[in-house]
Amino acid sequence: MRVEQISVFLENKAGRLAEVARILSEAGVNIRALSLADTSDFGIFRLIVDNNDKAKTALKEQGLTVGKTDVVAVEVDDRPGGLSRILDILSKEQINVEYMYAFVQHSGKDAVIIFRFDDIDAAIKLLMEKGVKVIEGKTVYTL
Amino acid sequence: MIYDEEFEALPREAIEAIQLKRLRDLAERVYATVPFYKKAFDERGVKPDDIKSLEDLQKLPFTMKQDLRDNYPFGMFATPMENVVRIHASSGTTGKPTVVGYTRRDINTWSELMARTLAAAGTHRGDIVHNAYGYGLFTGGLGFHYGAERLGASVIPVSGGNTKRQILLMKDFGPTVLTCTPSYSLHLFDVAGEAGVDFRSLKFKVGVFGAEPWTENIRNEIENKLGLDAVDVYGLSEIIGPGVSAECVEAKNGLHIFEDHFIPEIIDPQTGEPLPYGEVGELVFTTLTKQAFPLIRYRTRDLSVLYREPCKCGRTLVRMGRIMGRSDDMLIIRGVNVFPSQIESVLMSRKDIAPHYVLIVDRKGHMDTLEVEVEVEIKEEAFSGAVKDLQNMGRDIEKDIKDLLGVSCKVRLVEPKTIQRSEGKAQRVIDKRKT
Numbered sequence A: 001m002r003v004e005q006i007s008v009f010l011e012n013k014a015g016r017l018a019e020v021a022r023i024l025s026e027a028g029v030n031i032r033a034l035s036l037a038d039t040s041d042f043g044i045f046r047l048i049v050d051n052n053d054k055a056k057t058a059l060k061e062q063g064l065t066v067g068k069t070d071v072v073a074v075e076v077d078d079r080p081g082g083l084s085r086i087l088d089i090l091s092k093e094q095i096n097v098e099y100m101y102a103f104v105q106h107s108g109k110d111a112v113i114i115f116r117f118d119d120i121d122a123a124i125k126l127l128m129e130k131g132v133k134v135i136e137g138k139t140v141y142t143l
Numbered sequence B: 001m002i003y004d005e006e007f008e009a010l011p012r013e014a015i016e017a018i019q020l021k022r023l024r025d026l027a028e029r030v031y032a033t034v035p036f037y038k039k040a041f042d043e044r045g046v047k048p049d050d051i052k053s054l055e056d057l058q059k060l061p062f063t064m065k066q067d068l069r070d071n072y073p074f075g076m077f078a079t080p081m082e083n084v085v086r087i088h089a090s091s092g093t094t095g096k097p098t099v100v101g102y103t104r105r106d107i108n109t110w111s112e113l114m115a116r117t118l119a120a121a122g123t124h125r126g127d128i129v130h131n132a133y134g135y136g137l138f139t140g141g142l143g144f145h146y147g148a149e150r151l152g153a154s155v156i157p158v159s160g161g162n163t164k165r166q167i168l169l170m171k172d173f174g175p176t177v178l179t180c181t182p183s184y185s186l187h188l189f190d191v192a193g194e195a196g197v198d199f200r201s202l203k204f205k206v207g208v209f210g211a212e213p214w215t216e217n218i219r220n221e222i223e224n225k226l227g228l229d230a231v232d233v234y235g236l237s238e239i240i241g242p243g244v245s246a247e248c249v250e251a252k253n254g255l256h257i258f259e260d261h262f263i264p265e266i267i268d269p270q271t272g273e274p275l276p277y278g279e280v281g282e283l284v285f286t287t288l289t290k291q292a293f294p295l296i297r298y299r300t301r302d303l304s305v306l307y308r309e310p311c312k313c314g315r316t317l318v319r320m321g322r323i324m325g326r327s328d329d330m331l332i333i334r335g336v337n338v339f340p341s342q343i344e345s346v347l348m349s350r351k352d353i354a355p356h357y358v359l360i361v362d363r364k365g366h367m368d369t370l371e372v373e374v375e376v377e378i379k380e381e382a383f384s385g386a387v388k389d390l391q392n393m394g395r396d397i398e399k400d401i402k403d404l405l406g407v408s409c410k411v412r413l414v415e416p417k418t419i420q421r422s423e424g425k426a427q428r429v430i431d432k433r434k435t
Helices: A016-026 A052-061 A082-092 A120-129 A137-141 B012-033 B035-043 B054-059 B065-070 B104-120 B139-151 B163-173 B182-194 B216-226 B340-348 B387-405
Strands: A003-011 A031-038 A042-049 A065-077 A097-104 A110-117 A133-135 B084-089 B099-103 B128-131 B154-156 B177-180 B206-209 B229-236 B241-246 B255-257 B262-267 B281-287 B298-304 B331-333 B336-338 B353-363 B370-378 B410-414 B429-431
Touching (some): A003 A137, A016 A042, A016 A052, A031 A097, A042 A137, A042 B387, A065 A082, A082 A110, A120 A133, B054 B262, B084 B104, B104 B241, B139 B241, B163 B182, B206 B216, B340 B353, B340 B387, B387 B410
Parallel strands (some): B128 B177
Antiparallel strands (some): B084 B099, B229 B241, B331 B336
16 A cells, blocks of 8 residues: 655755756656655655656666655545544554645545655554545556 | 894884984984085084984974975985985976985895885795886886895786786786786776686785775775785885885784884874874874985875784884875864865765765854865665655764864765766865965
8 A cells, every 4th residue: 555755865956856857757757746845955855656667767867866765645535624634543543744745636526645654554554444545556656 | 924023023112222223323314414404403403412212303303395306306315426326206296306316225125125015915935926016217116126026026027007918917927916006906907807807817815005095995896806915005205115114914904114214203284293193194204224315204295193002913013094195185174183084084984975075164254163064975775765864864974073073064965976076186175265
């Protein structure tokens, strides 16, 4: 039930993000979801794409530092309280969220939240027990 | 193997007694025969008789490279030319070459020291020495040549160049000892590979490498690729040539300085004050026995460290660490002397970053506070995609540098291949305080 996310190390300077977008565009890679973590010196650009291998190869060829991380994608009702319910479940079991980001599908019905946990297996088990809809990787890549 | 048990494994008091006697003789001799030294002694108000103990060496003046240039070509010679049997000279990339002379006894001394050097590396009578140091004005080729003959080994005076033919000779003559610069040894390996010769199938057991700075990483690379023990040798033509100090193959941990012929000192390059054992500074040598070209407290500009712990090989001589750089590269940051090579050694010791860096020294505001920025490249394997891992890595490096140097700095991680490579003269230090 894990979803593969790629991360790109970027120095905090003008044009770096545009460069990554250009490389992915030229490689014909479609971005499904993204988030940017930044500090004053550097940023980490996190992406879920339709073709991980193609994206990684293209980025590495251009000399970028690319990492791979497993995350969990969860489907949430696109209405008030949807996110809150999931976070409550996690906090009660003391599962720590390292970071998260969300995107809304065009249907307008559901939102997808991407989570990074310290203990990914425990988190998946708990969420499924509580009836939360955890989405498989191949589903997310083609959303 | 110790070539000269009598002098290489003396008790401390005995070696110091020999040094003092020879130092007093030296001071008398240069004062009487070299006008430069008479003037320099007089200006400091010191007489040869003032040398009562080894500590009194500090009363004597330094000799700088510029002094040798000012006395070009033979002004520093302490003996008439009729006693000089050999002249060597440095390349002289900046200005005129540095000229040095040898009497017959000097050549004899040098041959003995090079025999010691080769023996320390494990060379015996019966070994075949492939000597690819350049023969000519440069001291490398002839220094090793005379040492190998003195030891009773067979020497192939192949000199530098014509690498393909060297590979042929290595295959056919079966040399067991390789003597050349560390970079040339790797070039030999590459050319052998192109010629379809497996270097490791050759008969080499040891290589004695010097004449340029190298690192432990390069040692490992040479040993793995060439299949031999790689040992370090140090010297400079002003002092005698190669054979000032040499590593033993038993420990491969620091170079034994032949103290019966040279007194080493480590000084603060800024103040000229002597530094204690274990501290990094500029190497200074006094030649105790040389006749034609003796030098008092010659400043080498090479950075190293001295230590006197006995070695497992049995030698009691003081050892020096690898050359860590040039004293001209020293930075003074908040009153602390910092050598880029020290920061480099911290970075090299880490597995998660590539050893390419730039130091940026600056002054913020009106306060005389300085900041060192170390740009390093993170390696892909070390990149987890988590912000905290990178921040921890940066803080770890900052702490390592602070622990070693006592200077706080800020580490900034940069993307791979964005820092200029060290081929040629890469700029490692940007000192914004000067502009």
